[in-house]
Amino acid sequence: MLEICLWNPDVNGVIRRSDRIPDTIPGISRFQQVVLHQGRIERFFLDAITEASEIRVERGVMPSKLEIDESLVKDDDAYPITVTLRHLTEEEATPRQTSTSVNGQTVQDGLFRSNLAKDDTQDLLELSKLHDKANSEEVVHAKYLIGADGAHSWTRNQLGLKLEGDSTDYIWGVLDIVPITDFPDIRMRCAIHSANNGSVMVIPRENKLVRLYIQLTTTEKTGDGSSRADRSKLNPQVILESAQRIMAPYNITYRKLDWWTAYQIGQRVGTSFSVHERVFLAGDAVHTHSPKAGQGMNVSMQDTFNLGWKVASVVKGHAKRSILKTYQSERRGIAQELIAFDHKFSRLFSGRPAKDVMDAEGISMEEFKAAFLKGHMFASGIAVNYEASLLVAKKGSNEVQWDGRQVFVANSPDKVTSDESLCGGITVGMRIPSHKVLNQADARPWHLQELLPSNGRWRIIVFAGNVNNSEQQGKLEGLAQDFGNQNAFLRAYTPESAKHDEVFELLLIHNAPRTSVTIFDFPEVFRHFDEIDGWDYNKIFVDDVSYHEGFGNIYGALGIPHSGCIVIVRPDQYVSYVGPMDDSAAVSRFFGGFMTLQQQPSRVQTDIKPENAQ
């Protein structure tokens, strides 16, 4: 999807294209917005899991009981959670997806997952009990549990946590069709506001499909004054007819219907995202809203992307449990902002367009356009700016978090604060912007983000400036010596048995002319020697012109000063810290706030106590 076309009634009430806006703000990312079927996204995840691990995703398994032993929740080595799982038969596990007969063909619909249908979790469990089989129950003892189980979240209900918020009055139908139409913008993303018949959003998709979100006006609702839609009156024909009224005088029909559903917009946020930082909730389990802005799956995946590396880091014994508090403090604020945005966007989308500037009740198209732009910032995730915490070394208390609730995160006695003015293009708490850099050893261009794969490693990026300058060379040598020191973070927090860069990866980006130096002009800590593999050629990069992909100019884009700087990047690519090259002590102090001191393997059993989070 490249362009959004806005269609609105003209003075005669006939819809016409009033505006075009780009569907991804040019320049905000090297990626553009695309529409992918959720099944494909899930396939990508399943493939990546299979490639990277022995983990297999089980389906047709339902939890029936959840217990937390509160006396154990602070013990790093304990398994305080007990979950009872029930393995369903294939028949039981097949969703009662309803189907509709259209043109003599059976079409699946999504009503079973719509909030117009009631929650069937309890039904499924009771049905399963009737089929009591051998080996159908399994008890799992776990250190951590993540409930990413949707708006009807069983996990949330077990924990006694709530979603706060309301349903709106707006009812929408969804059709996935191969359209037959004379509407000229059917392959664009369109927002069509009719004068009196509601709105349609057009989302072009793969295989000639187009998804239409179609506002259902009062005629399709129940007549008894209830705000709840009557599910029995909803079918593809009714929804299509609504689209036809909205899109007139253009004609639209179809011969191929792939899927359809209907829903009522609800906007809610969870009161709490975690219990004891042992059981976490993510995605629809803690925030629900309208689907049209493309935020649901995106924001939800970002929840668990935020959480995943933190839990892994604690389970591996690299970091202390205190970092887990930052999941709620970082993500609940995002969810609240999202719901506030969605509230506004839904009203703008479902409301009647303003006739003119004097029409105060109507929707202003300027406001609507601005909302689209804001939506991109959410969907892309690049607007996220996490507040000060153990993991984000910037001004502000580590204790009061921006979701408005007191989330206690201990202030480190040696609190580190970034020099936020050092690099104008880097904001501490936001993702590090990506620009191209060249590998010093082979001149290959890489986007900086490609050098930061999500494998749990922290990165310390040294922007060393022009290393042909003797002052910069001197600072770099001093820094290398400090980093190589026996007591520095590199050795203190990396287990003896781990690979040298398993916890921290050092990257160096200089801006001397590429051809003026080779990797042998840089300290060994940036080109680790291995007896079998020789030198490491993949840690030293240069900001210079490439042969085929232009000039990344990362120094200019990020505002790196001549004196260079050190940037600490979290495993999820958010910036933790920015500071001068000559303050290597700050780096060690920063990691001292939450990393676990590693001991000689022989002394582990006597010296290490379970880490307490608080």
Next chain:
Amino acid sequence: MLEICLWNPDVNGVIRRSDRIPDTIPGISRFQQVVLHQGRIERFFLDAITEASEIRVERGVMPSKLEIDESLVKDDDAYPITVTLRHLTEEEATPRQTSTSVNGQTVQDGLFRSNLAKDDTQDLLELSKLHDKANSEEVVHAKYLIGADGAHSWTRNQLGLKLEGDSTDYIWGVLDIVPITDFPDIRMRCAIHSANNGSVMVIPRENKLVRLYIQLTTTEKTGDGSSRADRSKLNPQVILESAQRIMAPYNITYRKLDWWTAYQIGQRVGTSFSVHERVFLAGDAVHTHSPKAGQGMNVSMQDTFNLGWKVASVVKGHAKRSILKTYQSERRGIAQELIAFDHKFSRLFSGRPAKDVMDAEGISMEEFKAAFLKGHMFASGIAVNYEASLLVAKKGSNEVQWDGRQVFVANSPDKVTSDESLCGGITVGMRIPSHKVLNQADARPWHLQELLPSNGRWRIIVFAGNVNNSEQQGKLEGLAQDFGNQNAFLRAYTPESAKHDEVFELLLIHNAPRTSVTIFDFPEVFRHFDEIDGWDYNKIFVDDVSYHEGFGNIYGALGIPHSGCIVIVRPDQYVSYVGPMDDSAAVSRFFGGFMTLQQQPSRVQTDIKPENAQ
């Protein structure tokens, strides 16, 4: 591989970096040169075959007999070829790949395929006869046979065809190692000429591997005056020591050896590429040369890419057999140019570098650099310019082909000749250059080549100019009427039962502002209506600025005149014809030269005779 570093002796005979040149000429393609293991290339082909068809590649099957019934070779429907195949047991089929013990580990080498080893085809066949099994033999009756069976080609030998040319005196060793070295450019492609010890080429590869091509000086040859190397004296240690002498004073060694081989350069071209245009030879079966310029697999794949669509087109009954003559006329010329280039390149690579400009016997580095550039043009295939033929409508006789031999291709009575001056950026006989265009319906940028997948279709690209101009609009409407005519090529040469665009695909690229028109402003022939799928949104494109990927400016780059033009592009993306928009008759005449007239299905049996090629 991004950069080539040239290393040469300085005045004291010590190697130093004398030059850097880009390893793909910037701007010649949207792709750059990369090194991929041959196994991966084969995997890509196997995957594509599996995805697109039911065809499965059989291994361990050897031909033992080939017969051609010459009385049937001109009959379209006949199967004049009989091949007897022998299915080997797994044991028989496993190549007698030799192995070498290095550092206590067994390493496979490539000597069994080297020209230093004798051809083992006959041995394999005889061995197989001893194991006579039930069902081990199979007889295949074929319309066409393609022998892509390498330098020792069994097919070529059966046909009694020869390779002409010579072996050189140069012997090279190859090591695939993970290098341990202080040579600073080991991750660059390097050409290292030592003063007196021969040359090394460095090819950085995947997984930390580097391939070294190492010239073996006379000490490793046999001492009996033979120009043939003594295979028994070749091993990784001997080859490494040669590299160490060449690369001194830098040190190089390894702990990981992945593979090694050695070969003697031979440069030969087949006398004929086909017998009766029924059996064809391709790749090493008709041209062998040194491997270092990366031409072997590339030029060979281009052979069969040239041949494949032609055979398919004839087998499907779309085109006449006469087009098959153009395989030899087009590809033998390329092979001859390649060998001439390789002869020069090998000499430049294996020779001693010149001490100064007065050193007439030494190799000039300027000449060497120029040879690298020419090598790129070959390897990328973009320098190929096919001469006039039935398939290339340009000046010159269709009869005398550029491989220097008389290859008879009948001149069509209505020979069509392009207006080669019409578009300065399009050369008839070369691949159409690729630039970005936008889909009119959804604003998505596509590289022109992406719109021309190799699926056997001919493309007629109409560059319609500014369609808001009434003259251009008029010409476009006239053209659409002509193309839609009952007797036009579209209907005449597309089988009744085929999809409307199965043989010919019409594409339109205009340069009116994108937002000034919709697809409904264009004739229906460019937006075919389907009762189930609606309008076709993927045939009309525009040369305009994109949101995220710049401005393709294809009109400027290809020199399209204001008056527009028609370009015919072959299924292999080579340009057949360029002409003005108002000469639609030329398009029909061009296809009349070699396409088979399609009849009503009911009249096929009485009206169509077997097509004779001559």
